[in-house]
Amino acid sequence: MILVSISLVSISLFIYQVILNRIYSALFWYHYTFLITSFAIFGLGIGGIIAYNQRQKSEDLKTNSLVKALFLLSISYIFSLGIIYVLPFQNNVLIYLILATLPFIIGGYFFSTVFEQFGKISNKLYFADLIGSGFGSIIVLLSLNNLGVYRTVILICIISVIAWLILSAQFKKKMLLSIGVLAVFLLGLFIPNKYVYSIEQNFIGFITNKTKTLGSIAKSNQKAKIVYTKWNAFSRTDVIKVEGDNDEMIVTIDGTANAPMYRFDGKKSSLNKYKDDIEYLPFSFGNNHKTLIIGPGGGRDILYALAGNGKQITGVEINTSSIDAVRHFKEFNGDIYNRPEVKIYGEDGRNFVRKSKEKYDVIFLALVMTNASQNIGYALSENYLFTVEALEDYMNHLTDNGKLAFLAHDEEDMSKLIATILRQLNKKGIAIKDTPKYMAIFAKEVQLMDGNEHIHYPLIIVKNKPFSQLESKKLKETADRGKIIPLYIPYVNDKGPLYHIKQGHLTLVQFENGFSFSATPATDDKPYFYDFSKGVSPVLVFIFFFILLGSMILFTPIISQEKAFKPSLYFSSLGIGYMLIEIPLIQKFILYLGHPVLAFNYVLAGLLIGSGIGAYFSNAKVFNNLSNRIYLPALLVMVINIGLIFSLNSIFKVTSDFSLVSKILIAAILVMIQGFFMGMPFPRGIKILSENKKKSKTIPVMWGLNGVMSVIGSVLSIMLSMEFGFTIAMLAGALLYGLISLQNRNLVTAK
Incomplete structure (x- = not known):
């Protein structure tokens, strides 16, 4: 029965972690969410230290403490999340960190005590732990999408x-x-x-946060209210109505990614007022019969396509709650998503394009991620919409004279997009000096501040064929009528960096390196488009060294006192190595499965369940021959991981036309094979410690250390991925497991 309890606790703790991340994503910018949740998981290590300090107490007290721990865990979920929810927004991040950490401390205490008491069956304990986490990753997806955030919180309390x-x-x-x-x-x-x-709906911290859209409106002395709310595993989606504005509502994702929803009476004659907007430019010339809108949000871009006489308009929106919101207000927006010309799909736009057999006259991506002030928050988040390979996919799905258009936020976005387009056109065989003939660039506004020009909402149009003089002339006339600023148009506005590229004065490398920020194009192996920093992200460096310093302060005195350097190195390496493989592996499946939530939940479930099964069989003699210099499971992790690195793209290509269910099964099988051997080293180490009377009391410490090092592994994985790509991060994990395999005889045992 202890195994069932462990699985249930593991399920509840995993779901809590996801809920915490979801709530904090609505409350903070992404980088703060990552910062707080990373530090909160540090609570597992604190729990291990508390368990170690109770090592000398009676056996009866230990069983009592386990029961009391589960009582406290059940209450801590509702206590921590409840206070976070009703507390007005605080600028002090420490408050949110303490509240978030409490369940992790209790959970860390429970698990480390269980492993210390029942170390000789560590394989079964770890099996129950990982199986629970694996099922938790599936349950949380189903629960958040069907029950909502409130009932999911109640669910984890019931489970615990x-x-x-x-x-x-x-x-x-x-x-x-x-x-x-x-x-x-x-x-x-x-x-x-x-x-x-x-x-x-009434998330007090969210409503009172002045940095979010609703709070920003209040700061500008306007009155606004939330008229629609929906939580799911992907986001919190709201519709905001500003008092006195009867023609527009705002659809927001996590309180900041804003998409306007316009009042529309359904009549095409009402669309003429949009023809002076910069977003209309892609539809102002050429054939617009067949249009693909990626990220239509509140439906505004559908209106521009209709104004351009679009007959077959396809919208692909990754956040299904945005689609639900637009349909909820169909009387306001003219039921735009149910018009006969319009078809809406709730999935990732890049994946939709890759599997589509259609060719489009226009493919349009307008402010798909968020507004400019949010970009710092998304620097740590992968984005497959704007990679070099993504542009290749888009352009392969254009008609002969088709148009691909991007509405960006500012000069940083624009410059990186231009560099990406130049590289992709050059990849197609077009000489660099000829690439400007395929592009036209505009800006909604250019402001002069501190002696420098600041570009706002630039629009980039790229074609499969060079612009004709007639097309350029028509674009210039439309831009002038709408008071839109042309930055570059072939023939009629030949100036700026693209002019110098055309004249051979500037190479692609010189263009990319000519900015104070990084304009190097993102790739599918390194898809961090919004990372404009030159070098490692300061946020990641701070988290990495802060947790490293904290773990040294927390664990070094005990490790030194118990002379447990070798075990600590072993369990630290496992924590780091596991995450170096897990995180990039999940990222690589995002495009294949078509949605980040699917990749996170099902790939992680497969990896954890595979690891759990491997843990169960970790005591088998074939894997524990101490006469060998090599620890076989760790070596097999390295071999399989390297095999996956070089074979995944081929597997994805061969199975690209398979159904989603088939793809999920393929992904699960692949990662379960990897996970099977990744799950063996940890229980093996616990078992060996449990058989050594002097070292058995350090089991809670080693359990906590492994948990803390997994956080460091997560941060290190993202750092390596952002700087060198997912492949290098996975290779680093493989190398670490290779080093672990060389320490079969003496890494854990320390007499």
Whole structure:
């Protein structure tokens, strides 16, 4: 029964981590969310240290402490998340860090104590732990998408109370309290939907945060209210109505990625007012019969396509809640997503293009990610929409004289997009000096500040064929009519860096290196388009060294006292190595499965379940021959990982036309094979420690150290991926496992 309790606790703790990340993504910018959740997981190590300090207490007290830990864990979920939810927004990140860390400390204490007490069956314990996490990654997707955030919080409380109930029964403790708490949480599941909706909508910290859209509107002395809210595994989506503005509402994702939703009466005659906008330019010339809009959000870009006489308009929106929001307000927006000319799909735009057999006259991506002030938050987030390979996919799906257009935020976006387009055109065999003939660039506004020009909302149009003089002339006339600033148009506005490229004065490398920020194009192996820093991200460096310093302060005195340097090196290497492989592996499956949520949940589930099964069989003699110099499972991890690095792209290509279910199964099988051997070294190390009386008491410390080092591994993985690509990060993980395999005899055992 202890194994069932472990699995349930692991499920609840995994779901808590995802909920925490989801709530903090709505509350903070992405980099702060990553910062807080990384530090919060550090609580696992603190829990291990607390368990170590109780090592000298009686066995009976240990069983009592396990039962009490599960009681506290059940309460801590609702306590921490409840306070985070009702607390007005605080500028002090430490408050949110402490609240987030509490369940991790209790969970770390529980797991490290269990592994110390039952170390001789560590293979079964680790099996239960990882199987729980694997199923947790699937349950959280289903729960958030179908139950919402409130009921998912109640669900993890129920799961942890059931674990508490089972453990109480096994250790013959009083069960009345646990039954009572379970009954209370079960009642919480059946609160009427209207109250649940009110709870989910009125996230006090979110509403009072002045850096988010709603708060920014309030700061400008305008009144606004949220008229629609929906949580899912991908985002919190809101519709905001500003008092006095009857023609527009704002669809927001996590409170910041804003997409306007315009009032529309359904009549095409009402679209003429949009023909002076910069977004209309791609539709102002040539054939616009067949259009693909990637990221239509609130439906504005559909209106521009209709204004350009689009007959077959396809919209692909990754956030299905945005589609639901637009359809909810169909009377306001003219039911734009259900017009006969329009088809809407809820999936990733890049994946949609890759599997499509269609050719389009226009492919348009307008402010797909967010507004300019958000870019810093997305620097740490991968984006496959703007890579060199993405442009190749888009241009391969254009008609002979088709147009690909991007509406960017500012000069940084624009410059990086131009560099990416130049590289892709050159890849097609077009000489660099001829590439400007295929491009036209405009700006909504250019402001002079501090003696420098600041470009706002630039639009880039690139064609499969060079612009004709007639097309350039028509674009110039449309831009002049709408007071849009032309930055470069072949023949009629030949100036700027593209003019110098055309004249041979500037090479592609010189163009990319000619900015104060990084304009190097993103690739599918390094898809961090919004990373404009030259060098490693300061945020990641800070997290890496802060956690490293914290772990040294926390663990070094005990390691030194117990003379456990070799075990600490072993478990640290496992924590780092596992994440160096796990994170890039998940990233590589995003394009294949078509959505980051699918890749995270199903690939991670396969990896964890595979690791759990491997843990169960880790005691088999074939894997534990100490007479050999090589530890076979770690060596096989390295070999399989290198094999996946060089074979995944071929596998993806051969199976690209398979159904989504088939792709999920293929992904799960591939990562389960890898995970099977990745799950063996940890329980092996715990078992060896448990057989050594002097070292067995360090098991809680080693468990906590492994958890903390996995956070460092996560940060290191992202640092390597951003600087060198996913392939290098995975190779680093393979190398680390290779080094572990060489220490079969003496790395764990220390007499």
